[in-house]
Structure formats: structure tokens, C-alpha cells
Amino acid sequence: MEFRTRDGVAKVINGVTYHVDAGETLAVLGESGSGKSVTAQTVMGILDTPPGFVTGGQVRFHGKDMLTMSDEERRRIRGEGIAMIFQDALSALNPVFTVGFQIAEQFRVRRGMGRAEAKKRAIEMLDQVKIPNAKSRFSQYPHQFSGGMRQRAMIAMSLALDPEVLIADEPTTALDVTVQAQIMDLLAELQRERQMGLILITHDLGVVADVADRIAVMYAGRIVEEADVYELYAKPAHPYTIGLLESIPRLDEKGQELRTIKGLPPNLMNIPPGCPFNPRCPMAQPVCREKIPPLLQVAPGRASACHFAEELVSRD
Amino acid sequence: MTENILEIRDLVKHYPVTRGVVFKKTIGQVKAVDGVSFELKAGETLGLVGESGCGKSTLARVLMNLEKPTAGSVVYKGQDISRLTGAALRRLRRQIQLVMQDPYTSLNPRMTVGDLIGEPFEIHPEVAPKGSRQGKVKELLDLVGLNPEHINRYPHQFSGGQRQRIGIARALALRPEIIVCDEPVSALDVSIQAQVMNLLEKLQNEFGLSYVFIAHDLSVVRHLSDRVAVMYLGKIVEIGTEDEIYERPTHPYTQALLSAVPVPDPTLRSSKAIIRLTGDVPSPISPPSGCRFRTRCWKAQDVCAEQVPALEIRDGSDHPSACHFAEKREIVATHEA
Numbered sequence: 273m274e275f276r277t278r279d280g281v282a283k284v285i286n287g288v289t290y291h292v293d294a295g296e297t298l299a300v301l302g303e304s305g306s307g308k309s310v311t312a313q314t315v316m317g318i319l320d321t322p323p324g325f326v327t328g329g330q331v332r333f334h335g336k337d338m339l340t341m342s343d344e345e346r347r348r349i350r351g352e353g354i355a356m357i358f359q360d361a362l363s364a365l366n367p368v369f370t371v372g373f374q375i376a377e378q379f380r381v382r383r384g385m386g387r388a389e390a391k392k393r394a395i396e397m398l399d400q401v402k403i404p405n406a407k408s409r410f411s412q413y414p415h416q417f418s419g420g421m422r423q424r425a426m427i428a429m430s431l432a433l434d435p436e437v438l439i440a441d442e443p444t445t446a447l448d449v450t451v452q453a454q455i456m457d458l459l460a461e462l463q464r465e466r467q468m469g470l471i472l473i474t475h476d477l478g479v480v481a482d483v484a485d486r487i488a489v490m491y492a493g494r495i496v497e498e499a500d501v502y503e504l505y506a507k508p509a510h511p512y513t514i515g516l517l518e519s520i521p522r523l524d525e526k527g528q529e530l531r532t533i534k535g536l537p538p539n540l541m542n543i544p545p546g547c548p549f550n551p552r553c554p555m556a557q558p559v560c561r562e563k564i565p566p567l568l569q570v571a572p573g574r575a576s577a578c579h580f581a582e583e584l585v586s587r588d
Numbered sequence: 589m590t591e592n593i594l595e596i597r598d599l600v601k602h603y604p605v606t607r608g609v610v611f612k613k614t615i616g617q618v619k620a621v622d623g624v625s626f627e628l629k630a631g632e633t634l635g636l637v638g639e640s641g642c643g644k645s646t647l648a649r650v651l652m653n654l655e656k657p658t659a660g661s662v663v664y665k666g667q668d669i670s671r672l673t674g675a676a677l678r679r680l681r682r683q684i685q686l687v688m689q690d691p692y693t694s695l696n697p698r699m700t701v702g703d704l705i706g707e708p709f710e711i712h713p714e715v716a717p718k719g720s721r722q723g724k725v726k727e728l729l730d731l732v733g734l735n736p737e738h739i740n741r742y743p744h745q746f747s748g749g750q751r752q753r754i755g756i757a758r759a760l761a762l763r764p765e766i767i768v769c770d771e772p773v774s775a776l777d778v779s780i781q782a783q784v785m786n787l788l789e790k791l792q793n794e795f796g797l798s799y800v801f802i803a804h805d806l807s808v809v810r811h812l813s814d815r816v817a818v819m820y821l822g823k824i825v826e827i828g829t830e831d832e833i834y835e836r837p838t839h840p841y842t843q844a845l846l847s848a849v850p851v852p853d854p855t856l857r858s859s860k861a862i863i864r865l866t867g868d869v870p871s872p873i874s875p876p877s878g879c880r881f882r883t884r885c886w887k888a889q890d891v892c893a894e895q896v897p898a899l900e901i902r903d904g905s906d907h908p909s910a911c912h913f914a915e916k917r918e919i920v921a922t923h924e925a
Contacts, residue, residue, distance in 0.1 A: 303777040418868045419640075448639035448804065450865045453848040457864070475778065478807075478850030482857060501854045519782035521811035523834070523849050529786055530811070533779040536747050 284310045284540055286493040287329070289567070292437060292469040299472045299480040299501070301516075302490035305537055308473045311490075312439045316356050317346055333437075351378065355435035359442035361422035365414040371425045372398070372410030378432045397428040401458060420451035424458065431462060437469040444479065456483060477520055481505060489513050492538050492548035495567055499574035509576035509584045511553045547579070555580055593798050594628040594651075594684075594766060599660035601646050605873060616873045620646040622822035623660070625899075628766065633792065633799040635813030635830070637806055637845070641869055643822040644802045648770045651800060652686050653677065664766075682712055685759035689771035691751030695743040701754055702739040705729070708761040715762055728757040732787060749780035756787065760795075768800045773808060785812060806849050810834055818842045821872055821880040824899055828907030838905045838914035841881045879912070887913050 285307045292298040302308040313319045315331050317338065331338040333353055338346055358364040366374060372394050379390035391410065398406035401424040414422055423443060430438060440459065444452040460483055463470050474480060480487060480501070487504050489497040489512065497510040508514045518531035535552040538544055544551055550560040559579055567577040570585050578584065602617040621643040628634050638644050649655045651662060653669055661668045669680055688694040695704055705725045709716045716724045726736035732753040743751055752772060759767050769788070773781040789812065791797060803809050809816060810830055817827040818841065826839040837843050844863040851860065865884045870876055876883050882892040891912055899910040 303779065420868060448869075449806070449848040450639065450844060451868070452850075453862055454864065456850075457862075476850065477778070477852040481852045481854040482850045484854075505852065505854050516778055517852065519779050520852055521782070521785065521807045522852065523807040523810060523846065524851055529789065530782040532782040532786060534783075536749070536780075537777075 281541065283543060284324075284493050285314070286543075288490070288493070288495055290488045290495065290498070292471050294436065294469050295463070295467040297463065297470045297472060297483055297485045299474060299484035299487045300490060301474060301477065301480055301487055303475055303537060305492075305540065306490040307493040307540075308490050309441050312356065312441055312471065312473055315439065316350060316354065318356075351382065351430075351433040351435060353435060354437045354439065355430035355433070356439040356441065357423075357426050357430045357443050359445050361419070361426045361446075362414060364426055365422065365429075367414055370411050370413055371417065372412075375425070375429045375432055378429070382433055394428075394432070397432055398425070400431075400462070401425070401428040403428070419447055420454060423447065423451075423455050427455075427458065427462070431466075434466065435468065437471065438463070439471045439473070441473045442475070443472075445474070445476070452479070459483075477516065489516075492543055493540065494548065494577060495575075496549065496577045497575065498567070499576075503571075503574055507585065509570055509574060509581050510549075510578045511555050511580075511584075512549050514584075515552075515554075547577075591630045592627045593630045593665065594800075595661075595663040596627065596651070597625050597661045597663065599624045599647070599650060599662065600658045601643075601650055601655060602658045619822050619872050619875060621650065621657075622875075624819075624822070624824055625660075626817055626824065626827060628798050628800060630765070630798055631792075631796050632814040633801050633812050635809035635816040636800060636802045636819060637804065637809050637816060638819035639804060639845075639869060641821075641872065642819040643872070644804075644819055645770055647819075648686065648768050648800070648802055651768050652684060653681070678711070682715070682762045683764050684766045684768065685762065685764040687752075687755050687759050687767060687769045687772045690775055691748055691755055692775075694755060695751060697743055700740050700742055701725075701729070701734075701746075704743070704754060705758045705761055708758065712762055724761070728761060731760065731791070732757045733783075747780075749776050749784060752776060752784050753787065756784075756791070760791065763795070764797070766798045766800065768802070770802045771804070772801075774803060774805060781808070788812065806834075806846060818845065821869060821875050823880060823910065825881065825911070826907070826909045827899065832907040836906070836916050838902070838907075838909040838916055839881075839911045840885050840887055840913075842909075843917050844884075879910070881911075887911075889913070 288311050290298060300308045314326060326339060333349055338349060372391065375397055376390040376394040379385045379393050395406045395410050398409055403409050403421060403424050417425060444455050447455060456479065472484060484501045487499060487501055488495045489510065491512050497513050504513065508517060515533035519533060521530060533552050538548055546561040546563055547565050550556045553560065565577045565579045567575050569575050570581045599621055600623055601621040602619050604614045605616040605618060606612045607615050624647060636644050650657050657670050662670050664680065672680055702725050705728055706721050709721050725739060729736045729739065734750060734753050746754065773784050776784060792799060801809060801812055813830050815829050816833040817824045818833065820841050826833060826837065826842045833842060837846060844865045847861065847863045867884055870883055878894050879892040879897050882888040897910045897912045899908045901908050902914050905914055905916065
């Protein structure tokens with residue numbers, strides 16, 4: 273996936289492969305500009321072309337490649353197969369329609385229901401996401417909702433057509449911690465009930481530790497490490513993951529100086545040759561500047577894109 | 589270390605809510621800060637935490653004298669700064685500086701970095717005579733870890749973390765004693781956030797600065813602060829040393845807040861009990877009577893609706909807490925345990 277802009281071509285995603293199973297939570301972890309959101313938007317097919325061009329690869333849903341199917345087929349998957357929720361609920365909801373209308377619209381358009389029945393179903397959805405007084409909330413506008421309530425309304429909307437996979441792009445980043453806890457609980461509960469696959473895109477290592485089954489860590493448009501959540505935190509197998517885990521201040525420890533990752537993430541129009549992390553990596557060797565390390569399996573169920581991954585895994 | 593450099597006494601800031609254009613009527617008050625007292629000692633970092641809308645940023649604006657308080661006082665070395673005007677105010681401004689949250693909007697895009705950092709010298713020429721300014725700016729750039737040769741670049745040529753460093757350099761230019769940091773790292777990525785936090789600590793050690801550190805991220809606040817004040821709806825609900833607040837919190841709100849912070853360790857998943865708060869923060873226009881937290885509190889009794897709990901040390905606790913039923917509770921699962 274690349275963006276062709278006036279200033280040059282930004283290679284935003286450079287060969288990303290991941291999968292999610294029914295009922296599983298995959299966390300895609302990365303900093304801004306790592307390509308985690310763009311990957312999700314490519315899956316949904318909601319990127320504008322131009323400037324965005326998919327230059328290779330497949331997105332398979334139940335074995336069928338979504339990138340080659342017709343718009344009509346793809347539209348059918350959106351909402352019913354895969355749905356998405358966004359970070360900023362205020363800009364994701366349409367401000368000139370009531371929240372209820374926006375949820376009911378899906379039942380009317382996609383399920384052919386009448387006005388009254390769609391309304392009934394929409395109120396049920398609002399109830400399911402635990403919005404109090406769902407009946408009176410139905411006819412309110414997004415600006416009358418608080419931040420947490422808006423996020424709930426968006427979850428109700430995305431789940432209306434019973435999708436098999438939900439992509440949540442930083443769903444709690446804009447919320448306060450107490451509300452964040454409420455929303456993450458709600459998502460976990462709904463996922464359990466519906467046996468839905470959940471792709472959670474986030475930069476928050478704390479949230480990930482709480483809910484994920486598997487984690488894919490992204491850096492400069494690549495997956496640099498993929499592992500089961502317990503193994504990743506116990507023994508990260510990529511220097512970037514190690515750096516990330518060391519640089520977060522922790523609530524349960526009062527440390528001295530924080531370890532940092534030196535330097536800045538690379539400019540995506542000019543990714544360094546070899547391993548994209550090599551200029552910031554404390555372990556970098558000449559080989560890292562020459563060869564791009566492929567994402568290889570280093571132990572059952574875990575993979576790392578580092579020339580020295582084996583050493584990292586076997587150390588104590 | 590024991591001298592109080594800043595004392596805040598019963599600070600109140602209300603904003604009127606008006607209706608009508610020609611015949612403006614005040615129909616209510618947003619009680620953004622409603623009776624806040626604390627002191628800042630020389631060389632210490634006071635962390636100020638709370639959720640959005642609790643009045644942290646308003647408090648910062650009043651401390652900086654960008655807003656006049658409705659009542660109460662901000663005393664810097666025996667002088668009430670909220671009453672100062674003219675030259676006396678200008679002299680004082682040298683001593684208290686602000687680092688803002690958003691490094692994207694707080695820097696003028698049309699000014700070069702040199703102009704941005706050198707601007708304080710225009711207003712306070714006594715700090716750096718004209719000829720020496722360029723050198724001073726380069727020194728400051730070097731101090732905050734930026735390349736002094738980038739003095740003629742514009743803000744858009746820097747990344748978020750670097751811009752925050754520019755903001756810090758600008759705050760340092762006049763060699764202040766106090767820096768008010770309003771969410772200085774919340775817009776930054778984790779790896780960059782750690783760099784900026786280390787820089788703030790380094791500068792504090794080097795210049796003996798006092799920080800008022802405002803943030804909503806409790807882990808960040810714990811890392812940097814000596815003492816911590818927790819705010820809820822315009823009031824401080826609990827204040828104490830970093831240890832007292834994080835290891836022995838006694839106010840239900842502090843306990844709920846701490847329990848909700850996700851800890852980056854999946855093995856603690858099952859051992860962690862999150863206290864679920866229901867609902868949202870009430871409107872500061874008409875806060876609940878008595879204790880403001882009572883509408884979301886699991887301990888609330890009749891007395892909570894009738895009496896405002898004072899911020900004081902109660903039996904069985906070692907630091908002030910504004911709860912009628914303050915008691916210790918283990919919240920943060922430490923690794924030693």
C-alpha cells in the first residue's frame with residue numbers, strides 16, 4: 273500500500289500479513305505513522321484512490337480475496353462481515369441526523385425493515401451497549417451525548433448487522449481512564465457473546481496487556497513481531513518491542529530514569545535500507561543496514577523480523 | 589527543599605453562563621475551580637491528576653495569571669500574583685513559565701525556531717542583551733537536545749517530540765523558578781514521551797526547577813512527581829506524597845482511578861480488581877450537593893449529600909483526603925507482592 277503525494281511516494285504498508293480467528297482478539301500495536309490504521313482502512317476498503325494505491329497483496333475473508341471482488345460484493349461484506357469503529361466518535365457520527373436514525377438506517381437499507389421495526393431494533397442495540405434510557409436517547413443528536421456515550425453509540429451502529437469481525441481503531445484513546453475501562457469491558461463482553469473476531473488497533477501497551485490474545489507489533493509499515501500476549505511481554509523477540517516496553521512509565525513502579533529508544537521513526541518516503549529500525553537499534557550490525565530481515569518463525573506461534581531474533585529468544 | 593515557593597489558597601474560578609445577546613443575563617456559573625488550596629515547595633514536582641473537565645487546565649491558567657481568579661489567592665514568595673499589574677506583573681512572569689500540551693498549535697508557524705525561543709528576550713531585554721541573543725538561543729537548543737544549527741528552521745520541519753522540546757526551551761529562556769507543565773507529553777508517542785520526560789527530569793536537577801505537572805496519565809505523573817494532588821470537578825479530593833497516593837489511597841475516586849489504569853503486564857490480568865464507576869462526570873454548572881463524587885460513589889450515604897467533606901487527615905490515614913469514609917485500600921498490585 274502506498275500513498276502517491278505531491279512530495280513523493282510514501283510507502284505506508286510494506287508487506288503486512290496477519291489473520292484473526294473467530295472469537296479471538298488480535299492487537300495491532302504501533303506508534304503514529306507505523307501503518308496500523310491504514311492497514312485496517314485497506315481491509316475495509318475506505319481509503320481514497322488517489323492518493324492511496326494498493327500495489328500488491330490480498331485481504332481474504334473466509335478465503336475470498338476482497339481486493340479483487342466487485343464493489344457490490346465488497347459492500348455486502350462491509351457491516352455484515354467486517355465492521356469498524358473509530359477513535360473519534362464525534363467525527364465518525366453524522367451531526368445532522370439523530371443517533372437512532374443512523375443506527376436504524378442500516379436495518380432499513382440492508383434488512384429491508386419498515387420504519388417502526390427498524391426503530392425497535394435500533395433501541396435494542398442501544399440497550400445492548402448499555403446506554404441508559406435508550407428510548408429517549410434514540411431521538412437525540414450526537415452532540416447531546418458525552419464522549420463515552422458516543423463511543424457506545426458507534427459500537428451499537430457497527431454491531432447492528434452482526435459482523436463476524438470488528439476492527440476497533442484506537443477506540444478508547446480519546447476517553448478518560450474510568451470511561452476507557454467501561455468501554456473495554458463492553459467490547460470484551462459483546463465479543464464473547466457474539467464469538468466475534470476483534471482487531472484492536474492501539475498504541476497503548478496497557479490496554480493491550482489487558483485484553484489481547486495475540487499481538488502484532490508494527491514499525492514503518494511492517495510487522496516486526498507477532499506473538500501470544502503473555503510471551504510478548506515476558507520475552508520480546510525484537511529490539512523495537514524491547515525498547516517500547518522499557519520506555520513506558522508504570523503505575524506500579526517508581527523507576528528512575530526511563531530507558532528510551534533514541535531518534536525518531538523514519539520518514540515513510542525515505543525508509544532506510546535494510547531493517548527499517550536499524551538507525552535506532554542498540555543491537556544494529558552491518559548486516560542490518562544491508563538486508564531486510566524477513567518475519568520468520570522463532571518459536572511455535574511467534575515470529576520476529578530481526579536478524580538476531582534467535583539470540584533474543586534464547587537469552588535468559 | 590522546605591521553603592514554599594508558591595502557595596495557593598482557596599482558589600475559585602467561575603465562568604458565567606449567559607443567555608441573550610443584547611440583554612445578557614447570567615443564568616449560571618461553570619464552577620471550573622472551586623476552592624483549591626495547595627503549596628509548591630522549591631525544587632519539587634507536584635503532580636495534578638484528574639479526568640477531563642475537572643479543572644486542571646483552568647488551574648494552570650490561573651497560576652500563570654492568564655485568568656484572574658474569582659476568589660482566593662496565588663502567593664509567590666509572599667506576593668499575591670493575581671493582584672499584580674504592569675511592571676510588577678511583567679517582572680513576575682519571568683519566574684513562572686508554561687509548557688503547553690499541543691506542540692502543533694502552541695508554536696507560531698510563521699516564526700523560525702530562533703525567533704520563537706528568542707521572543708521572551710524581546711520582552712525581558714535585561715536577561716539577554718541584543719548581541720548575545722543568538723548565542724543564548726543556540727545554548728537553549730543544545731540544552732533541550734536539539735541541533736543548534738536548526739535555529740532558522742520553522743516548526744513544521746520538526747516532529748512532535750522535537751516541537752515539545754522547542755516549547756520547553758522557550759519556557760526555560762528566562763531561567764524561571766517554576767514551570768507549569770500542562771499535559772506536556774500526552775500528545776506524544778511512547779518512545780518519544782520517555783525522551784521528553786527524561787529531559788524534564790534532567791532540567792529540574794540542573795536548574796533546581798519546581799514543576800506543577802498536570803496530566804491525566806497516572807503512570808506518567810507517578811514517574812515524575814514528588815507529591816500528587818487528585819482533582820475531581822474543581823476540587824482537590826486527595827493530596828499526598830507519591831507513595832501515599834499510589835500505595836495508600838483513601839479517597840474512593842482515587843482508588844477507582846488507579847484501579848482503571850491498564851498495567852502493561854498480562855500476567856496481572858486476573859489479580860487486578862477494577863472498580864467500575866458508573867456514569868459520567870456531572871456538569872460543573874450544577875455539581876451535586878455535598879460531596880461531588882457521591883453520584884458515582886459506591887460508599888455514598890445520606891451525609892454525603894448534606895455535608896461537603898473537608899480535605900483533612902482522618903483517623904487511620906496519613907494524608908489529607910476529602911471523603912467522609914476515607915479508608916485505605918490496596919489498589920496497585922506491586923511486583924514485590
